Amino acid sequence: xxxxxxxxxxxxxxxxxxxxxxxxxxxxxxxxxxxxxxxxxxxxxxxxxxxxxxxxxxxxxxxxxxxxxxxxxxxxxxxxxxxxxxxxxxxxxxxxxxxxxxxxxxxxxxxxxxxxxxxxxxxxxxxxxxxxxxxxxxxxxxxxxxxxxxxxxxxxxxxxxxxxxxxxxxxxxxxxxxxxxxxxxxxxxxxxxxxxxxxxxxxxxxxxxxxxxxxxxxxxxxxxxxxxxxxxxxxxxxxxxxxxxxxxxxxxxxxxxxxxxxxxxxxxxxxxxxxxxxxxxxxxxxxxxxxxxxxxxxxxxxxxxxxxxxxxxxxxxxxxxxxxxxxxxxxxxxxxxxxxxxxxxxxxxxxxxxxxxxxxxxxxxxxxxxxxxxxxxxxxxxxxxxxxxxxxxxxxxxxxxxxxxxxxxxxxxxxxxxxxxxxxxxxxxxxxxxxxxxxxxxxxxxxxxxxxxxxxxxxxxxxxxxxxxxxxxxxxxxxxxxxxxxxxxxxxxxxxxxxxxxxxxxxxxxxxxxxxxxxxxxxxxxxxxxxxxxxxxxxx
Amino acid sequence: xxxxxxxxxxxxxxxxxxxxxxxxxxxxxxxxxxxxxxxxxxxxxxxxxxxxxxxxxxxxxxxxxxxxxxxxxxxxxxxxxxxxxxxxxxxxxxxxxxxxxxxxxxxxxxxxxxxxxxxxxxxxxxxxxxxxxxxxxxxxxxxxxxxxxxxxxxxxxxxxxxxxxxxxxxxxxxxxxxxxxxxxxxxxxxxxxxxxxxxxxxxxxxxxxxxxxxxxxxxxxxxxxxxxxxxxxxxxxxxxxxxxxxxxxxxxxxxxxxxxxxxxxxxxxxxxxxxxxxxxxxxxxxxxxxxxxxxxxxxxxxxxxxxxxxxxxxxxxxxxxxxxxxxxxxxxxxxxxxxxxxxxxxxxxxxxxxx
Numbered sequence: 074x075x076x077x078x079x080x081x082x083x084x085x086x087x088x089x090x091x092x093x094x095x096x097x098x099x100x101x102x103x104x105x106x107x108x109x110x111x112x113x114x115x116x117x118x119x120x121x122x123x124x125x126x127x128x129x130x131x132x133x134x135x136x137x138x139x140x141x142x143x144x145x146x147x148x149x150x151x152x153x154x155x156x157x158x159x160x161x162x163x164x165x166x167x168x169x170x171x172x173x174x175x176x177x178x179x180x181x182x183x184x185x186x187x188x189x190x191x192x193x194x195x196x197x198x199x200x201x202x203x204x205x206x207x208x209x210x211x212x213x214x215x216x217x218x219x220x221x222x223x224x225x226x227x228x229x230x231x232x233x234x235x236x237x238x239x240x241x242x243x244x245x246x247x248x249x250x251x252x253x254x255x256x257x258x259x260x261x262x263x264x265x266x267x268x269x270x271x272x273x274x275x276x277x278x279x280x281x282x283x284x285x286x287x288x289x290x291x292x293x294x295x296x297x298x299x300x301x302x303x304x305x306x307x308x309x310x311x312x313x314x315x316x317x318x319x320x321x322x323x324x325x326x327x328x329x330x331x332x333x334x335x336x337x338x339x340x341x342x343x344x345x346x347x348x349x350x351x352x353x354x355x356x357x358x359x360x361x362x363x364x365x366x367x368x369x370x371x372x373x374x375x376x377x378x379x380x381x382x383x384x385x386x387x388x389x390x391x392x393x394x395x396x397x398x399x400x401x402x403x404x405x406x407x408x409x410x411x412x413x414x415x416x417x418x419x420x421x422x423x424x425x426x427x428x429x430x431x432x433x434x435x436x437x438x439x440x441x442x443x444x445x446x447x448x449x450x451x452x453x454x455x456x457x458x459x460x461x462x463x464x465x466x467x468x469x470x471x472x473x474x475x476x477x478x479x480x481x482x483x484x485x486x487x488x489x490x491x492x493x494x495x496x497x498x499x500x501x502x503x504x505x506x507x508x509x510x511x512x513x514x515x516x517x518x519x520x521x522x523x524x525x526x527x528x529x530x531x532x533x534x535x536x537x538x539x540x541x542x543x544x545x546x547x548x549x550x551x552x553x554x555x556x557x558x559x560x561x562x563x564x565x566x567x568x569x570x571x572x573x574x575x576x577x578x579x580x581x582x583x584x585x586x587x588x589x590x591x592x593x594x595x596x597x598x599x600x601x602x603x604x605x606x607x608x609x610x611x612x613x
Numbered sequence: 614x615x616x617x618x619x620x621x622x623x624x625x626x627x628x629x630x631x632x633x634x635x636x637x638x639x640x641x642x643x644x645x646x647x648x649x650x651x652x653x654x655x656x657x658x659x660x661x662x663x664x665x666x667x668x669x670x671x672x673x674x675x676x677x678x679x680x681x682x683x684x685x686x687x688x689x690x691x692x693x694x695x696x697x698x699x700x701x702x703x704x705x706x707x708x709x710x711x712x713x714x715x716x717x718x719x720x721x722x723x724x725x726x727x728x729x730x731x732x733x734x735x736x737x738x739x740x741x742x743x744x745x746x747x748x749x750x751x752x753x754x755x756x757x758x759x760x761x762x763x764x765x766x767x768x769x770x771x772x773x774x775x776x777x778x779x780x781x782x783x784x785x786x787x788x789x790x791x792x793x794x795x796x797x798x799x800x801x802x803x804x805x806x807x808x809x810x811x812x813x814x815x816x817x818x819x820x821x822x823x824x825x826x827x828x829x830x831x832x833x834x835x836x837x838x839x840x841x842x843x844x845x846x847x848x849x850x851x852x853x854x855x856x857x858x859x860x861x862x863x864x865x866x867x868x869x870x871x872x873x874x875x876x877x878x879x880x881x882x883x884x885x886x887x888x889x890x891x892x893x894x895x896x897x898x899x900x901x902x903x904x905x906x907x908x909x910x911x912x913x914x915x916x917x918x919x920x921x922x923x924x925x926x927x928x929x930x931x932x933x934x935x936x937x938x939x940x941x942x943x944x945x946x947x948x949x950x951x952x953x954x955x956x957x958x959x960x961x962x963x964x965x966x967x968x
Contacts, residue, residue, distance in 0.1 A: 080835070080840070081638065081641050081835065081840055084641065084840055084843045084844050084847070085843065087843075087844070087847045088843045088844075088846060088847045088850075090847075091846075091847040091848075091850040091851045091854070092850055094850070094851060094854045095850040095851075095853060095854045095857075097854075098853075098854040098855075098857040098858045099857065101857075101858065101861065102694065102857050102858070102860070102861055105861045106690075106691055106693075106694050106861075118688055131680070133684075133688055177680070177683055178680075179680035179681070179683045179684045179688065180683035180684070180686070180687045180688070181687040181688045182683075182686070182687040185683055185686070185687055185867065186687070188869075189867070189868060189869045190869075191754060191868065191869040191872075191877070192754075192869060192872055192875050194869065194870065194872060195869070195870060255874075259872050259874045259875055260875070
């Protein structure tokens with residue numbers, strides 16, 4: 074027999090307590106979950122199934138919107154429901170709600186039913202925004218009630234959006250930017266508007282330029298884009314495929330005049346030419362006078378080869394069209410500079426990039442491959458640059474950048490007076506005020522960068538200039554001007570080793586490049602120059 | 614009372630069968646086991662019950678799944694409650710079984726009960742897999758990208774990684790098969806396995822002689838009926854109450870529809886795998902392969918590294934110092950990594966402060 078043990082009576086109390094707690098929690102849950110009086114849930118949940126072009130769509134929307142307009146707020150003060158506006162020839166009973174208004178029809182919850190936040194793809198379209206849905210079913214043609222959406226469609230081409238973005242089922246378009254054929258399925262109106270208005274918000278390294286558009290224009294375009302969905306109701310899969318193959322790459326017919334092609338290709342959606350200005354890219358008014366025809370041809374065929382980092386897309390055109398455009402540009406160099414005093418010259422030629430107040434942030438600076446060199450508050454930089462280099466930059470341009478040569482349209486005296494103006498009014502420096510540098514360590518030529526040099530590069534340069542010298546290291550977005558792209562061989566072919574060494578040794582004033590003379594040992598300086606040269610080696 | 618139990622010998626019911634006739638008084642003390650085993654069983658019970666209810670309404674089809682979840686959550690009476698209970702019990706189960714595992718590892722003499730330890734590990738794996746497959750079923754933005762990450766974490770494993778990934782996704786990428794597969798595993802494969810292994814797990818406890826105890830024991834024994842039963846029932850009711858009350862306040866998440874083109878930034882794995890994701894963010898090889906493999910191997914062989922002679926029982930007894938140290942290191946590091954991954958990681962997995 075076992076000895077008498079004390080019984081754990083506390084278990085009884087625990088059980089009693091647990092039972093009590095359980096009872097209370099069940100009561101509480103029941104009370105919480107019990108439908109409140111007069112709440113929709115106590116009445117009925119409307120459950121409709123609508124057949125839209127073969128896709129059955131189930132909805133509970135009319136539980137709260139019985140007549141289709143304001144929600145039935147069931148409280149002490151009953152709010153009279155108003156009928157849906159007349160949309161003849163459509164019938165609300167046939168179309169249902171979510172086909173046009175989006176939202177989540179299967180939910181019965183004021184937040185979830187109207188589309189959860191995030192990308193906002195299913196966010197409810199109210200009032201005028203509903204027209205964003207029209208062209209998911211209707212073919213693209215002027216449509217009553219969808220005026221803004223139609224305007225958006227036209228703007229999409231006028232503003233040259235199709236130069237970069239491809240939209241399925243439409244005319245020949247570029248593939249430079251993301252395809253927008255199904256954008257409406259994935260993004261909400263607000264998200265689309267935001268991406269047009271602030272293209273560099275997300276992702277931050279987006280190369281899309283900010284197109285000058287009014288907010289109503291942006292709205293219009295967003296209406297059009299919202300209607301580009303994955304399964305457009307007006308197209309059967311077969312019709313879609315047929316459209317894809319039918320696309321004309323180059324029409325056989327004779328292209329019209331160069332001037333028309335120049336317009337057709339929407340060059341001025343971005344560029345300036347005479348009085349017409351897209352406000353996104355460089356001024357082409359004098360381009361044919363400054364650049365040779367072969368340069369322009371090469372540039373058209375591959376802009377990034379001549380100006381690495383340029384965001385201009387390759388424009389699809391036939392060789393005939395290309396020739397005609399070039400001929401038009403070269404032969405019709407009508408424009409002349411009438412007022413040739415320095416101030417007018419600055420406003421006509423420099424201001425678009427270098428800005429009217431000389432801070433380098435002209436209206437198009439964000440879309441250029443690099444920041445135009447600021448004049449204002451940048452005297453340190455100009456003190457360190459020899460006079461000859463400054464003059465050369467203006468006369469023959471800076472290869473590998475958007476700076477064109479001006480010697481064809483400006484005389485030496487005019488360039489000189491322009492420079493004097495810039496030095497006097499922006500830089501605040503006498504033109505012959507130059508900094509004296511310490512002599513560089515003796516030049517050593519090493520054909521190959523050593524292991525140690527690579528380590529040095531990794532440690533000091535990679536953060537900004539990147540692993541492969543592309544100027545896109547982990548920190549590159551934090552610096553303005555952006556770190557130099559070493560793979561810009563057009564630029565580096567034009568400069569001497571001594572200048573590279575000097576930039577490393579003494580830094581570049583007015584930029585984020587600090588002097589490395591105390592960090593880089595003398596014997597490694599020229600090895601680093603070799604390394605930069607290896608990045609910028611012309612691979613062709 | 615002891616007498617009556619004996620008399621019932623021939624009519625003993627199932628509950629009597631899986632319990633011993635008498636238990637040591639130590640077993641009944643709350644801090645011996647903290648009731649974690651019963652708590653875990655309660656969660657499992659709730660999961661089966663609510664799972665069957667959800668089963669009636671869910672459709673494992675890409676275009677329907679999300680709408681069905683919305684329907685369950687908002688359109689059905691008590692639908693939200695059922696779904697919340699399922700969600701809470703599932704996540705509670707991971708936490709409770711983790712604590713159970715820690716308690717067992719630190720207090721028990723596992724060398725003698727190696728088989729049951731392995732059953733426990735199998736159960737824990739089943740819990741993680743069930744949770745993961747269940748996480749996918751709403752087919753919203755978060756679950757879509759969680760499966761993408763979960764599958765790519767699996768892909769880091771050499772040799773079998775690619776196969777596991779293919780098996781989970783039902784193809785190279787996420788497609789219509791993925792959802793059906795997750796659903797089939799979640800409701801058709803794992804529940805029977807749970808029943809099997811829970812049965813084995815409980816049976817093994819009796820076979821191994823109840824809870825481990827110091828020997829020679831100075832403990833007195835008490836009849837299991839009614840004391841153990843009452844105690845277990847109390848734990849059952851308390852856990853149930855906690856789940857019920859919480860389900861009124863914590864909603865099972867539902868996000869936007871799955872958007873295959875626009876990942877959320879950052880895209881995160883379910884919280885129990887975030888520790889691994891955090892490790893992978895440092896090194897795919899170490900974080901995704903070597904460390905998880907090491908942890909798995911450690912859990913499998915750790916009980917074999919005990920002193921077999923001593924019969925000491927209680928926290929931190931009967932273990933080699935370094936075995937204990939590694940175990941605690943693994944647990945603490947996982948907790949820290951999960952906290953960092955869950956709350957301290959922002960856009961592009963950059964370190965942020967959560968407030």
